[in-house]
Amino acid sequence: xxxxxxxxxxxxxxxxxxxxxxxxxxxxxxxxxxxxxxxxxxxxxxxxxxxxxxxxxxxxxxxxxxxxxxxxxxxxxxxxxxxxxxxxxxxxxxxxxxxxxxxxxxxxxxxxxxxxxxxxxxxxxxxxxxxxxxxxxxxxxxxxxxxxxxxxxxxxxxxxxxxxxxxxxxxxxxxxxxxxxxxxxxxxxxxxxxxxxxxxxxxxxxxxxxxxxxxxxxxxxxxxxxxxxxxxxxxxxxxxxxxxxxxxxxxxxxxxxxxxxxxxxxxxxxxxxxxxxxxxxxxxxxxxxxxxxxxxxxxxxxxxxxxxxxxxxxxxxxxxx
Ligand code: BT5
Numbered sequence: 001x002x003x004x005x006x007x008x009x010x011x012x013x014x015x016x017x018x019x020x021x022x023x024x025x026x027x028x029x030x031x032x033x034x035x036x037x038x039x040x041x042x043x044x045x046x047x048x049x050x051x052x053x054x055x056x057x058x059x060x061x062x063x064x065x066x067x068x069x070x071x072x073x074x075x076x077x078x079x080x081x082x083x084x085x086x087x088x089x090x091x092x093x094x095x096x097x098x099x100x101x102x103x104x105x106x107x108x109x110x111x112x113x114x115x116x117x118x119x120x121x122x123x124x125x126x127x128x129x130x131x132x133x134x135x136x137x138x139x140x141x142x143x144x145x146x147x148x149x150x151x152x153x154x155x156x157x158x159x160x161x162x163x164x165x166x167x168x169x170x171x172x173x174x175x176x177x178x179x180x181x182x183x184x185x186x187x188x189x190x191x192x193x194x195x196x197x198x199x200x201x202x203x204x205x206x207x208x209x210x211x212x213x214x215x216x217x218x219x220x221x222x223x224x225x226x227x228x229x230x231x232x233x234x235x236x237x238x239x240x241x242x243x244x245x246x247x248x249x250x251x252x253x254x255x256x257x258x259x260x261x262x263x264x265x266x267x268x269x270x271x272x273x274x275x276x277x278x279x280x281x282x283x284x285x286x287x288x289x290x291x292x293x294x295x296x297x298x299x300x301x302x303x304x305x306x307x308x309x310x311x312x313x314x315x316x317x318x319x320x321x
Contacts, residue, residue: 003067005036009047009057010071018054060238062130064110068238075249078137080106087129089116092190092206095136099194099202105140108245117208118190120177125188131213131224133241136206137248141256145193145200149298149313150260152177152191153267155205158247159187160270163209166240167225172272175291175300175317179209180272184223186210207244211237260296268293273317278302281316288320 004026008017019033026033037055041047044061060068066082073079081104088094088111095109113129127134139151156173163171169181179187190206210224212234218224225235254262268274273291280287280302289304299311 002036002040005033005040006045006057006067006071009055013057016048016050016054016056018052021054062234062237064112064133064237064241066110069108069110069241069245073242073245075245076253077106078249078252079108079245082108082110085109085111087111087113087115090114090118090206091134091136092118092192092204095138095204095206096192096194099138099204103138105138105202107138108135109137110135110241118206119188120190125190125208126218126222127208128213128217131217132211133207133209133237133244135241136204139203139205139252141200141203141252143200143256145195145198146313147260147297148191148193148200148203149176150255150263150296151203151205151298152189153294153298154251154255154263155189155191155207155248157263157266157270158244158251159189159207159209161247161266162240162244163187163225166243167229167235169225169228171270173267173270174272174319175294176298176314181223181225181228184228185219185221186223186225186228209240209244211235211240260298263298264294264296273300273319277320278317279320280312281318282312287312291317 005022008022008025019030022033023030037047044063046059048056048058064084066084069082091109091111098107111134114127114134117125117127119125159179160171160173163169172180174180177189178185187209192204194201210218212226213224215223215227226232274293276291278291289302292301292303294300295311299313300317301309301311303309
């Protein structure tokens with residue numbers, strides 16, 4: 001019911017809508033309209049009222065609710081079903097448990113904050129409440145486990161596109177899973193897969209973006225989009241999330257229907273490493289050379305000084321100055 005009232009108010013944001021009109025359109029009594037308006041205000045909706053003039057929606061709360069995230073999202077696959085939580089341990093853990101119980105690939109899990117946000121290899125992802133975007137998508141692509149790395153790159157391309165479009169910042173991808181602005185990490189991606197009998201059952205694609213986070217809360221080499229914007233004014237997390245979900249929807253459709261070529265092409269436009277001298281860190285050694293690009297599986301191709309080329313599917317890589 002709240003949704004119906006919001007729909008009516010949103011459609012006429014420039015003028016007031018009377019309680020009678022809302023009641024008639026939402027098929028409820030005026031008293032019920034009053035009750036719902038009161039509830040919406042308690043949830044943080046700024047609804048202006050005029051005696052006998054009705055109601056006008058002035059502002060929506062800065063909260064990643066399923067209702068706001070799904071409002072006119074119009075994606076085909078990604079986030080058709082949105083679950084939004086206040087604080088969880090990790091959205092990846094929530095999505096993983098849901099996927100194991102059969103949740104569809106339309107499912108997206110969002111949280112305002114995370115107590116045990118995860119990075120790769122048991123690292124931590126700092127997730128202050130109500131400042132960032134923390135979300136995990138359940139994906140069930142029909143690919144083999146050794147092709148799954150390309151999904152991380154698909155997400156990285158989508159994140160870079162969304163950040164550039166919404167914030168006008170020069171977002172670049174540091175292979176495999178970081179988004180940098182002005183050489184500082186503003187976003188990280190954690191892809192986890194579940195494999196049974198050598199076949200990929202599902203992927204949990206976790207994305208963390210520092211949106212309005214103050215730098216004091218972040219590691220030294222990190223920043224947030226707000227901090228990197230010239231005017232430093234708050235960025236609407238709902239709009240940015242929607243932008244991201246739409247890019248993911250488009251890129252994911254390309255990937256599953258047409259293969260990885262489009263991602264590889266886009267990736268090189270956004271790459272912070274292509275053509276640069278890099279150092280690739282593996283579990284017990286590091287390799288230096290020139291980054292040439294990525295292959296069809298999403299592996300980073302590096303030419304060492306002796307001319308030898310290596311393809312790295314999973315590692316950490318940094319630019320060497
Ligand atoms: C990542 O790992 O960058 C993956 C981060 C994925 C986070 C999302 S949030 C939603 C979903 N649910 C989860 O639990 N996780 C995903 P990695 O490349 O291993 O980088 C981790 C390193 O980044 C840490 O060791 C820190 O140095 C640094 N770091 C931690 N928090 C950060 C932050 N908020 N911003 C930038 N850097 C951070």
